Amino acid sequence: MPAPSDNLKLVAEETVIFVCDIQTKFQSAIYGYHELITTVNKVLKIAKVLQIPVVVTEQNPKALGPTAPELALGSLGPLYLANVPKTLFSMVTAEVKDLLKPRGFKCVIIVGIESHVCVLQTTLDLLSLGYKVYIVADAVSSCNKVEVPIALARMRQVGAYISTSESAVFELMADSGKPQFKAFSAIIKEDKETTGNALRKLRPTFASNL
Numbered sequence: 001m002p003a004p005s006d007n008l009k010l011v012a013e014e015t016v017i018f019v020c021d022i023q024t025k026f027q028s029a030i031y032g033y034h035e036l037i038t039t040v041n042k043v044l045k046i047a048k049v050l051q052i053p054v055v056v057t058e059q060n061p062k063a064l065g066p067t068a069p070e071l072a073l074g075s076l077g078p079l080y081l082a083n084v085p086k087t088l089f090s091m092v093t094a095e096v097k098d099l100l101k102p103r104g105f106k107c108v109i110i111v112g113i114e115s116h117v118c119v120l121q122t123t124l125d126l127l128s129l130g131y132k133v134y135i136v137a138d139a140v141s142s143c144n145k146v147e148v149p150i151a152l153a154r155m156r157q158v159g160a161y162i163s164t165s166e167s168a169v170f171e172l173m174a175d176s177g178k179p180q181f182k183a184f185s186a187i188i189k190e191d192k193e194t195t196g197n198a199l200r201k202l203r204p205t206f207a208s209n210l
Contacts, residue, residue: 042191123155133155
């Protein structure tokens with residue numbers, strides 16, 4: 001079982017990103033789906049710059065379709081560790097556990113859907129296994145938008161860290177003196193408008209719901 005890092009900050013070298021069930025059949029059902037996609041793509045671009053691995057799951061893909069093609073997963077190369085089909089609501093399947101064990105990850109960042117079902121149950125399972133869990137508040141949603149702040153509050157109560165995409169990626173970057181900072185900064189500037197739009201759409205009253 002992994003031991004949580006003593007460092008309270010996200011550390012890129014200890015981190016894996018989980019992309020939870022962002023599938024084609026959800027497009028018309030999920031609140032703020034377009035904004036969710038843009039935020040997740042920003043996180044994936046930063047993952048490539050900082051060399052952070054990514055694990056994707058699909059909930060019952062025969063019924064709910066494949067992972068959304070709008071996600072920039074193809075550019076990740078070997079950082080894209082797996083796309084795991086599942087029937088469990090949690091992403092922590094036997095296959096995912098086996099994937100994580102030898103790699104020494106301590107921190108898991110979760111983006112995706114639905115906040116109150118698969119994201120929440122993934123969080124509970126990861127915490128029980130000793131991982132530090134970070135939820136990107138502007139990169140999670142549900143069909144019913146009212147479910148989201150309640151789910152975020154629940155996850156915070158049990159020990160997950162709730163952050164925004166910009167805060168989380170700056171935490172991962174840590175130092176403007178690193179050679180990756182120029183590419184990192186370009187992404188932040190390029191996505192400034194879409195980041196603001198996603199926050200206004202997905203988390204307009206986030207602080208008042210914690």
